[in-house]
Amino acid sequence: MRVKPLNQDNHSQFGGKPVTYTKIGPIEILTGENKSKIPFSTSLLVHGRDETALIDCGTGHKAYDYIKNQKPLKNIYLTHYHLDHISGIGEFPEAQTWINPYDKHKLKDLHELTKANGLYAVLGEEGAEDWIKKRTERNNPVLNAATNVDMNVYPYELPLQIAGEKMIMIHAPGHTEGLALPYFPDHGILFVVDIDLSSFGPWYNNIDSDIDLFIQSALKTLEVDAEYFVTSHHKGMVRRKEYEQKLHDYLAIIEKREQKLIDAIDRGISPEDIVYEEVFYFKETHKKSPLEMTSEIIGIVKHLQRLIKNGGDYEDYYNEFITTHHLIKEYLFYKKEPHPADHHPLMTKTHSL
Numbered sequence: 001m002r003v004k005p006l007n008q009d010n011h012s013q014f015g016g017k018p019v020t021y022t023k024i025g026p027i028e029i030l031t032g033e034n035k036s037k038i039p040f041s042t043s044l045l046v047h048g049r050d051e052t053a054l055i056d057c058g059t060g061h062k063a064y065d066y067i068k069n070q071k072p073l074k075n076i077y078l079t080h081y082h083l084d085h086i087s088g089i090g091e092f093p094e095a096q097t098w099i100n101p102y103d104k105h106k107l108k109d110l111h112e113l114t115k116a117n118g119l120y121a122v123l124g125e126e127g128a129e130d131w132i133k134k135r136t137e138r139n140n141p142v143l144n145a146a147t148n149v150d151m152n153v154y155p156y157e158l159p160l161q162i163a164g165e166k167m168i169m170i171h172a173p174g175h176t177e178g179l180a181l182p183y184f185p186d187h188g189i190l191f192v193v194d195i196d197l198s199s200f201g202p203w204y205n206n207i208d209s210d211i212d213l214f215i216q217s218a219l220k221t222l223e224v225d226a227e228y229f230v231t232s233h234h235k236g237m238v239r240r241k242e243y244e245q246k247l248h249d250y251l252a253i254i255e256k257r258e259q260k261l262i263d264a265i266d267r268g269i270s271p272e273d274i275v276y277e278e279v280f281y282f283k284e285t286h287k288k289s290p291l292e293m294t295s296e297i298i299g300i301v302k303h304l305q306r307l308i309k310n311g312g313d314y315e316d317y318y319n320e321f322i323t324t325h326h327l328i329k330e331y332l333f334y335k336k337e338p339h340p341a342d343h344h345p346l347m348t349k350t351h352s353l
């Protein structure tokens with residue numbers, strides 16, 4: 001691994017406002033608005049000789065304007081389907097867009113998206129279809145951009161050339177089934193995306209999430225020969241030593257949540273009330289955001305499934321939880337292998353420049 005010097009004084013001037021981004025060699029870390037708090041996220045901009053390439057597209061307008069002032073943006077690589085990582089793709093109609101093999105169909109078909117994110121399980125078929133209908137009628141610009149943009153598929157684990165730099169997309173399932181972590185071996189940079197070291201803790205609250213795979217993938221990042229670890233939210237860029245320390249505390253939150261759940265069940269908290277035990281979100285948040293209640297419910301489902309898998313006697317509680325919250329059992333699991341054409345690396349290799 002060659003590690004290029006870190007340049008934190010990269011000032012760029014446009015629109016009268018100075019923008020400062022961190023740059024490592026030719027790779028620039030574009031922090032999103034509101035310090036990349038959701039619905040914003042951090043992007044990487046790769047500066048090539050004649051063009052740029054962008055990884056993720058959810059920074060907000062300040063950075064989009066900045067990107068438009070650089071060399072032409074030819075390719076956008078999306079790490080996964082979550083809207084906070086793709087919301088700006090409509091800004092760059094000239095660029096080719098690439099996504100991982102699992103997520104292409106989720107952006108092409110909102111039914112797949114809502115099966116994967118859990119709305120089918122929580123709202124039922126009618127509720128989910130109603131949600132899609134409303135979003136489509138309202139002409140939601142993010143969803144429109146996502147569904148209308150022509151999506152290409154990149155392969156995992158193969159060296160790709162993007163704007164002249166070598167990048168490998170490491171498959172890191174858990175947060176979602178298809179999450180890819182962009183790795184630049186020549187610069188020692190690993191974009192760990194939503195393994196974000198936040199104090200909230202790991203987020204695995206979609207149906208296509210998996211707690212144990214999240215842990216496995218997070219631990220796998222430690223084996224990558226990198227010095228700079230960039231998160232999509234919260235922390236931003238950290239050096240290896242700090243990343244190693246913080247990652248263990250971050251993953252420990254998973255076991256704390258599970259213990260909280262076990263304790264609540266032991267205390268006799270009913271499946272109806274357990275969603276207010278703050279396993280994930282503060283009670284107050286649920287009053288404001290029904291979407292976060294969906295995440296809470298799915299998070300608890302994930303932990304109950306895990307407890308049962310590990311031999312715990314939680315089957316009855318799990319079934320009662322499903323009944324109480326009117327969940328559709330068949331939609332509590334989601335696994336859809338990519339289309340063979342999207343999965344075979346050689347099919348997509350032609351885009352290596």
Ligand SMILES: [Zn+2]
Pocket residue numbers: 080082175194
């Ligand atoms: Zn995400």
